[in-house]
Amino acid sequence: MSRVRLVDVARAAGVSKTTVSDALNGTGRLPTATREHVRQVARGLGYRPNATARLLRSGHTRLLGLAAREYVETPWVYADLAYFAQLVTAITRAALSHGYGVVLLPTSGPEDCWLDMPLDGVFVIDPVEHDPMVGDFLAAGVPVVADRRALDELGGDARDGGRWVDFDYGKGTRQVLDHLAAQGAERIAVVAGATSACFHQQSVRAYRDWCAEHGREERIIGLPSPGVQLTLDAVRDLFAAPVPPDALFTLVEISAPLLLDAIRRLGRSVPGDLLLVCTTEDPAAAYTDPPISTLSFLPGETAQAAVDLLVARLEGRPSEQGRLLEADLQIRASSVSVAVPRPELAGRHAEL
Amino acid sequence: MSRVRLVDVARAAGVSKTTVSDALNGTGRLPTATREHVRQVARGLGYRPNATARLLRSGHTRLLGLAAREYVETPWVYADLAYFAQLVTAITRAALSHGYGVVLLPTSGPEDCWLDMPLDGVFVIDPVEHDPMVGDFLAAGVPVVADRRALDELGGDARDGGRWVDFDYGKGTRQVLDHLAAQGAERIAVVAGATSACFHQQSVRAYRDWCAEHGREERIIGLPSPGVQLTLDAVRDLFAAPVPPDALFTLVEISAPLLLDAIRRLGRSVPGDLLLVCTTEDPAAAYTDPPISTLSFLPGETAQAAVDLLVARLEGRPSEQGRLLEADLQIRASSVSVAVPRPELAGRHAEL
DNA sequence: TTGAAAGCGTTACCAG
DNA sequence: CTGGTAACGCTTTCAA
Numbered sequence: 001m002s003r004v005r006l007v008d009v010a011r012a013a014g015v016s017k018t019t020v021s022d023a024l025n026g027t028g029r030l031p032t033a034t035r036e037h038v039r040q041v042a043r044g045l046g047y048r049p050n051a052t053a054r055l056l057r058s059g060h061t062r063l064l065g066l067a068a069r070e071y072v073e074t075p076w077v078y079a080d081l082a083y084f085a086q087l088v089t090a091i092t093r094a095a096l097s098h099g100y101g102v103v104l105l106p107t108s109g110p111e112d113c114w115l116d117m118p119l120d121g122v123f124v125i126d127p128v129e130h131d132p133m134v135g136d137f138l139a140a141g142v143p144v145v146a147d148r149r150a151l152d153e154l155g156g157d158a159r160d161g162g163r164w165v166d167f168d169y170g171k172g173t174r175q176v177l178d179h180l181a182a183q184g185a186e187r188i189a190v191v192a193g194a195t196s197a198c199f200h201q202q203s204v205r206a207y208r209d210w211c212a213e214h215g216r217e218e219r220i221i222g223l224p225s226p227g228v229q230l231t232l233d234a235v236r237d238l239f240a241a242p243v244p245p246d247a248l249f250t251l252v253e254i255s256a257p258l259l260l261d262a263i264r265r266l267g268r269s270v271p272g273d274l275l276l277v278c279t280t281e282d283p284a285a286a287y288t289d290p291p292i293s294t295l296s297f298l299p300g301e302t303a304q305a306a307v308d309l310l311v312a313r314l315e316g317r318p319s320e321q322g323r324l325l326e327a328d329l330q331i332r333a334s335s336v337s338v339a340v341p342r343p344e345l346a347g348r349h350a351e352l
Numbered sequence: 353m354s355r356v357r358l359v360d361v362a363r364a365a366g367v368s369k370t371t372v373s374d375a376l377n378g379t380g381r382l383p384t385a386t387r388e389h390v391r392q393v394a395r396g397l398g399y400r401p402n403a404t405a406r407l408l409r410s411g412h413t414r415l416l417g418l419a420a421r422e423y424v425e426t427p428w429v430y431a432d433l434a435y436f437a438q439l440v441t442a443i444t445r446a447a448l449s450h451g452y453g454v455v456l457l458p459t460s461g462p463e464d465c466w467l468d469m470p471l472d473g474v475f476v477i478d479p480v481e482h483d484p485m486v487g488d489f490l491a492a493g494v495p496v497v498a499d500r501r502a503l504d505e506l507g508g509d510a511r512d513g514g515r516w517v518d519f520d521y522g523k524g525t526r527q528v529l530d531h532l533a534a535q536g537a538e539r540i541a542v543v544a545g546a547t548s549a550c551f552h553q554q555s556v557r558a559y560r561d562w563c564a565e566h567g568r569e570e571r572i573i574g575l576p577s578p579g580v581q582l583t584l585d586a587v588r589d590l591f592a593a594p595v596p597p598d599a600l601f602t603l604v605e606i607s608a609p610l611l612l613d614a615i616r617r618l619g620r621s622v623p624g625d626l627l628l629v630c631t632t633e634d635p636a637a638a639y640t641d642p643p644i645s646t647l648s649f650l651p652g653e654t655a656q657a658a659v660d661l662l663v664a665r666l667e668g669r670p671s672e673q674g675r676l677l678e679a680d681l682q683i684r685a686s687s688v689s690v691a692v693p694r695p696e697l698a699g700r701h702a703e704l
Numbered sequence: 705t706t707g708a709a710a711g712c713g714t715t716a717c718c719a720g
Numbered sequence: 721c722t723g724g725t726a727a728c729g730c731t732t733t734c735a736a
Contacts, residue, residue, distance in 0.1 A: 003493050005729060016707045021731060028732095030705075048492040051470035052407045053729035056712050061404060061470070063415075063455070079441035080635060082432070088440075089431035092456045101469050103415065103453045104444045117453050118403035118413070118470070140400040141355050228635050255636035257609035265641055283432060283580050284607035289617055357713060368723040373715060381721070405713035408728050 004045045013041040024049070061118040064095050064310065065142075067105035067133060070126035070197040074225040081226060081253045082281040083299060084125070090303030091123060098311045115140055121310045124150065129196035138162055143313045145306045148322060149198050163309040164322035167297055169199050170206035172327035176249050176277050176295055177210045179329065183337040185247035185275050187219060189238045191231060192251045194222035199297075203251050219245055226252050232262050239266050247275040247335070254278070256285035256292045260334070276334040290333030297327050356397045365393040376401070413470040416447050416662065417494075419457035419485060422478035422549040423577055433578060433605045434633040435651060436477070442655030443475060450663045467492055473662045476502065481548035490514055495665045497658045500674060501550050515661040516674035517654055521551050522558035524679035528601050528629050528647055529562045531681065535689040537599035537627050539571060541590045543583060544603045546574035551649075555603050571597055578604050584614050591618050599627040599687070606630070608637035608644045612686070628686040642685030649679050 010020045015038060022028030023038035055061045066088065068078050078084035092102045105114050105122070115136060122137050124146040134146045135154055143161035151162040180188050190207050193200045204220065211218045219241065221234040231254040238245055250259065256278050260270060268274045270290060277293040278285060285292040305323040312319035362372045367390060374380030375390035407413045420436050431437060444454045457466050457474070467488060473495040476486050479502040486498045487506055495513035503514040532540050542559050545552045556572065563570045571593065573586040583606040590597055602611065608630050612622060620626045622642060629645040630637060637644040657675040664671035 006731095007729080017730080018707060018732080019705090022706095025731085028705090034705085046491055048467060050729050051468055052404065052413060053712090054468075054731080055470060056404045056408045056714090056729080057731050059712075063469075079437045080434070085431045085437040088456075093458075096458045101455050101457070103455050104440075105453070106445075106448045115400060116403055116406075117415075118407060139398060228639055232639060255607060255609055255634065257607055257613050258636040258639055261609055261613070261640055282607065284610040287580055287584060287610055288613055358715095359713085362723095369714085370716085370723060371721090374722095377715085379715090383721075386721090402713050405728090406715080408712085408730090409714045409716090411728075 003050075004047045006047075006049065009038070009042045009045055009047050012045060013038050055118065060120050060314070062100050063103055063117075063119050064100050065103050065105045065114065065117060065119045065122035065137075066091055066125070067107060067114075067122070068125045069107060069128055069131055069133065070193070070195055070199070071225055072107045072128055082283075083253055083297065086281050086299040087125060087303055090300045091307060094303050094307035095311075098307065100307075100311065121145070121314050123306055123310065126197040126199060129153075129201075134162070143310060145310045147198050161313065163313055163319070165302055165305045165309065165325065166322060167199075167325050167327055169202035169327070170209075172295055172297075172329070173203045173206035173249075173251075174210055175327070175329050177207065179293075179331060180247045180249065180275055180277065180335060181214070183247075183271075183275055183335060185337075186216070187243065187245040188216065188247040188249060189219035189245035190221070190249050190251060191234045191238070192220055192222050193226065194224050200251065207249075223252050226254070228254065228258070231259075235259070235262060236266065239268070244268075245274070248277070250278045250280075253280050253282070256280050256282045256294070257288045260288050260292060270334050271336060272338055275337065277329075286330075286332065288334075293332045293335035294330045295327055296330065298325060301325055355402075356399045358399075358401070361390070361394045361397055361399050364397060365390050407470065412472050412666070414452050415455055415469075415471050416452050417455050417457045417466065417469060417471045417474035417489075418443055418477070419459060419466075419474070420477045421459060421480055421483055421485065422545070422547055422551070424459045424480055434635075435605055435649065438633050438651040439477060439655055442652045443659060446655050446659035447663075450659065452659075452663065473497070473666050475658055475662065478549040478551060481505075481553075486514070495662060497662045499550050513665065514673075515665055515671070517657045517661065517677065518674060519551070519649055519677050519679055521554035521679070522561075524647055524649075524681070525555045525558035525601075525603075526562055527679070527681050529559065531645075531683060532599045532601065532627055532629065532687060533566070535599075535623075535627055535687060537689075538568070539595065539597040540568065540599040540601060541571035541597035542573070542601050542603060543586045543590070544572055544574050545578065546576050552603065559601075575604050578606070580606060580610070583611075587611070587614060588618065591620070596620075597626070600629070602630045602632070605632050605634070608632050608634045608646070609640045612640055612644060622686050623688060624690055627689065629681075638682075638684065640686075645684045645687035646682045647679055648682065650677060653677055 006017050006020055010017045020038050022030055023035040068084050095102050103117060119142055121143040124134050124144055127134055127146050127150040130153055131150055134144050134150045137144045138158055138161050145163045145165060147166045148164045151159040151164055177188060192204050223230050223234060231252055263270055263274060270276050279295045281296055281299060285294045309319055358369050358372055362369045372390050374382055375387040447454050455469060471494055474489050476496055476498040479486055479498050482505055483502055486496050486502045489496050490510055490513050497515045497517060499518045500516045503511040503516055544556050560570060575582050575586060583604055615622055615626060622628050631647045633648055633651060637646045661671055
């Protein structure tokens with residue numbers, strides 16, 4: 001017993017393939033009686049059109065690939081990172097609203113194994129330096145959304161199908177550092193990721209530049225991969241300095257409430273002894289005591305922009321080449337100095 | 353300028369389509385020279401085989417659907433739940449290792465819009481009661497992995513392509529309750545999800561039965577959907593009782609460190625005033641002070657079992673109809689009574 | 705109004 | 721060892 005095909009329905013209904021196709025798709029101009037009859041028969045036989053055959057015919061698959069590249073070397077850690085989890089979800093939802101499905105791509109694997117998938121377009125999130133994936137897809141004629149650097153690396157002719165969504169990561173970092181400095185911080189420590197993804201490179205670079213400009217000592221630890229233990233160890237190391245930091249800015253995602261707990265166990269209070277800002281999408285950050293200041297790279301908006309760009313490109317609608325988004329710094333009590341209270345912010349804590 | 357096809361390469365290389373196909377796929381018995389020549393030409397033209405056409409030809413797509421159904425009514429909240437995030441990741445990885453890609457399916461949308469996707473098989477995670485999705489796919493001849501209840505609902509003939517992966521959720525709950533009772537808890541409160549997914553129904557039923565058997569008063573709150581604020585509110589309500597609970601078991605996922613923090617703000621210490629066990633996959637739970645006891649439904653093992661079953665079915669290999677897994681209760685300091693110290697566990701806390 | 709036939713791009717079977 | 725040709729299952733054009 002094999003699957004029932006279009007021609008089987010046609011035979012059973014005593015009509016031709018064309019009539020069946022038209023009847024089921026609502027196309028053509030058939031008498032309602034015939035249409036209904038065919039539908040009846042099709043239902044009775046449990047007929048389901050073969051999706052692949054339709055795809056071949058229509059020339060597109062309405063399938064979009066999605067790859068998160070930041071930690072290519074440490075595959076698949078990204079489930080634990082709220083940022084990626086939310087981005088995947090948001091992209092899937094946005095794509096679906098345009099009628100596209102999303103396929104999760106491997107971060108590693110046999111050279112260009114990803115090209116065997118029937119994809120109309122691809123999202124490459126946080127490509128590493130000289131990431132082969134974006135070039136491969138573009139060369140295969142598959143439109144890609146990545147970031148500006150990835151497209152620039154390819155040179156003029158190769159990046160034709162490319163679109164980008166980007167943040168000014170340096171700006172986000174400077175915003176945080178300026179805020180902390182304004183709150184009186186003098187020794188700002190940073191936990192960063194040691195990856196060649198744009199986010200990490202630009203953020204670290206911005207921190208270094210900022211320290212140089214302001215004559216501050218650099219206090220930075222780079223993590224080869226995320227992970228609770230690694231991150232907590234890094235924080236502990238930072239506090240082991242002879243003169244410990246008075247502010248901490250994490251660029252690597254970690255459970256915000258846990259970090260707060262760990263800092264307290266190290267004998268420091270927040271924000272009294274230490275001002276704290278976390279780069280995280282963890283919704284729990286707003287609910288701790290004190291609430292934790294966060295720098296967010298807006299997975300929802302990023303997803304919307306990426307999908308808009310890619311879908312416009314696929315459906316031949318005009319659109320920009322890319323979109324630059326602004327990181328969102330939410331200042332909460334964890335990074336507001338108790339010594340230098342700022343009334344407008346104090347009011348804000350009350351409601352949180 | 354359209355995409356370059358197989359015949360274009362054939363023409364350019366001065367050979368036939370067959371030869372090109374054989375040369376590129378390593379099939380047939382061609383002289384190395386021809387093979388190399390064809391490959392050269394193909395590369396030169398930037399030829400990429402059309403994935404869809406291959407699919408049609410081969411009869412399968414090597415694409416697997418994945419749907420998380422627990423909160424169908426509240427679509428897409430699941431990114432915030434570590435359980436689903438990890439399950440999606442684990443399934444994707446396991447599928448990829450067998451050469452299958454994973455497509456994220458919509459939880460809602462136009463009636464059977466999911467059937468238009470070219471899928472070889474589907475994972476339906478936490479189907480709700482009488483979930484239409486599993487019946488639809490099975491009727492369309494697409495093998496499905498779901499849970500036993502979903503298959504039983506369909507009756508004998510309809511569930512042919514069905515496989516299941518299940519937990520004895522009631523057993524997990526009883527295990528936790530027995531543990532808490534053994535630690536001296538007398539008023540065990542529960543935060544549950546108000547969903548018709550097996551997990552919630554069986555867990556809640558087990559709690560009710562257990563309370564009845566042990567003559568305990570039920571203290572349970574059902575949440576229509578997950579969410580930080582909702583969960584915290586539920587906990588607060590539980591503590592508003594005249595005689596507050598002395599143990600808490602959460603079935604809804606929430607940031608474990610945050611919950612600990614919130615409980616303290618309610619003026620209760622853990623485990624002194626309150627024993628705590630959380631159903632969660634949050635890795636942070638093991639790092640708080642005290643470490644939090646967790647009940648885990650092993651996304652990694654679940655994924656492995658589901659993929660094994662589905663792939664075996666797809667590739668015609670014999671396999672069981674389903675697999676029953678055991679939830680994993682990790683007892684940590686948060687649920688061990690300080691009044692009734694158990695030496696073997698006390699030793700364990702020290703290292704954590 | 706209906707049906708026959710021509711693709712879509714690939715792979716596989718057989719003649720040559 | 722090679723190349724024509726049929727099939728995969730559907731949509732669509734065009735002629736009857």
